[in-house]
Amino acid sequence: MLQRFFIFCSGADTAILNDCSPGENTKYAGIGATVFFTAVMATIAGSYALFTVFENVFTAIFFGLIWGLLIFNLDRFIVSTIKKRDDFFAEFLQALPRIILALIIAIVISKPLELKIFEKEISQVILEEKNDLTLANKDQLALQFTPSIDLLNSEIIELENQVTTKESEVNALYNTYIAEAEGTAGSQKLGKGPVYQEKRDKHDTELAALKLLKDNNAIKILALEEEISTITTAYETRVAETQPIIDGFDGLMARVTALNKLPWIPSFFIFLLFLAIETSPIIAKLLSPKGAYDLKLEEQESGLKSWVAQQKEQQKTLVATDLEVNNRVYGDIAEEQELYDYKRKIARELMQDQADAFYKRQKSFFAK
Template sequence: MKRFRDFFLFCSGAHVPMLKRAPSETNKYGGIGATIFFTGLLAAFSGGYALWTVFSSPWGAVVFGLVWGLMIFNLDRYIVSGMKKRNNFWSEFGMALPRLILAVLIAIVISKPLELKVFEKEINQELIVMEQQVFKTQEDKVKDRFQQRINVLNAEITQLNTAIQQQATKLDTLQIIAQQEADGTGGSRKQNLGPIYKAKKADADTAAAMLKRITDQNGALIAQKRQELLSIDSTQKATVGGLNRSSIDGLASRLDALGHLTDRSVPVRWANWFIILLFITIETAPVFVKLISPRGPYDDLLEAHEHAYIIFRKETIEKREREHNKRMMIGQPAVNS
């Protein structure tokens, strides 16, 4: 237990030999050091998981996690060790405010990858939906690229079929008129196959010949355009089949999926905020403990040590100045009166 206590005292950033002269303060600084250590440990897990989601490299994740955790540990240790207790609370708060802001930023950075791990199952389901939306968007863009030509070809085919139908309707009308002239139900109202009937029959025959010619011409054009439609359809399917169908599983995609979940689900949003607040609380706890705790024996010893050093430095400077002035006086030539 003594080794753990000494280690946590080291983590607190306190001067351990001086702190042992104030044993009543060891519990407070041991708790601060433990909080700093476990914050660095969580940062290591967070950084390692973040790198794993990007590169899927176990060794890279372990190395980066250790480096990231040590960096956060050292930064937290520096933040706490740089705070000194004075007798003015507002002066101490002003000095602690930048450290608190930095601690909040660190907490947010640490919490994000761990949030992704906490909501991993929900994020994986959301990623599937996002993949389908991306694939559909890609397919729609491909279809839009060919749709204009498809619409033109379909319009031309419709126009050609309409021309055939119009000519067929005209032929039917002329045939009915000729038949009515032959049986006396129309036209001259005389049942005969005279010149009037022959003229109307000739019009119907001309329309039939025209229908055959239009049908042959338009039919060939329609077949050509339908063949082009089949070619476009094959090209479109080949293009869609060649689209990149790789899964969306990067860090940015997971953050995006978490954002979708928090926007859509109130419980997930609250859980997300509670996790962030938890890490902010853990990260800022050492600073707040140092800020609100009363001045103790360790602070008095530290201030006395710093004061003694300041006096020693001033005395050393003054001594060097006197020696310098003495040498200057000795080296100065005498002045004849």
């Protein structure tokens, strides 16, 4: 039962194999088993690859089965259409397009399993890429908000410098009137005279102006700091909104790209393994000698070709004979006097009818 199933997988004609030796049946059962297990591997690989896309087990299994059936049908078609010939080079040319197709299939099958085998290494590469993307994203977003923040900070610094400058002026006035009182500068008179009072009043006036400047600038600085805080909050919000996109950067294409950044030798040998599995039915068909099945299949196809060619020749002869008979029949009829008299009578009646019709039309025209 199992052997019959694998023979079905090989695409061989069971009616011909029934008349062949057990060895021929075993050979094609082995080819069919290779086709079947290749489709099983394709189903597993396709399911995993689709799971990384849909992240749903049932959806991945469903489409994975469809993919496995597609690979099974392609492999079965490839094996069943390779015909054994006496010239190996002719057989190879016949199988070359199928080998190229098998190469493509092997790449498609091996890549998802490579993603699973090197999952931890790929995750590490993706994590590093996510960190780089996060930093790059923050820097890029900062370019939109930094100019405004720098402008506001420069305004705050300018306001603080105004206060600092004013404090320096007030301190200088304070030192001036103190030195006047001590007699060490100005009028050089010890005591609090008119000059001292004048300088003291000027200092007090500037001190009041300094206090007013501090109050006003403090209000302005507070407003600017609130504006900076608003811009900073908007920046952090924007970063938080874009971060999920970066966190989701682990799809199938991202993993394939990360896989390509890993050392290529392990992936290459896994690819060679699947290439060997995928091409093994074709290689087995090319290397195996022409057996009883191939001889009987060739005999059956040759007989069918001969019968078709014979039918075409018979049809051509039948058409040519029928044409010749028709020509002779119509030639004999054309020479009969009875047919000539009959057609002459019909032509005369037709001309009379045409003349009568023309006369009636002309008469009705002149009557108007």
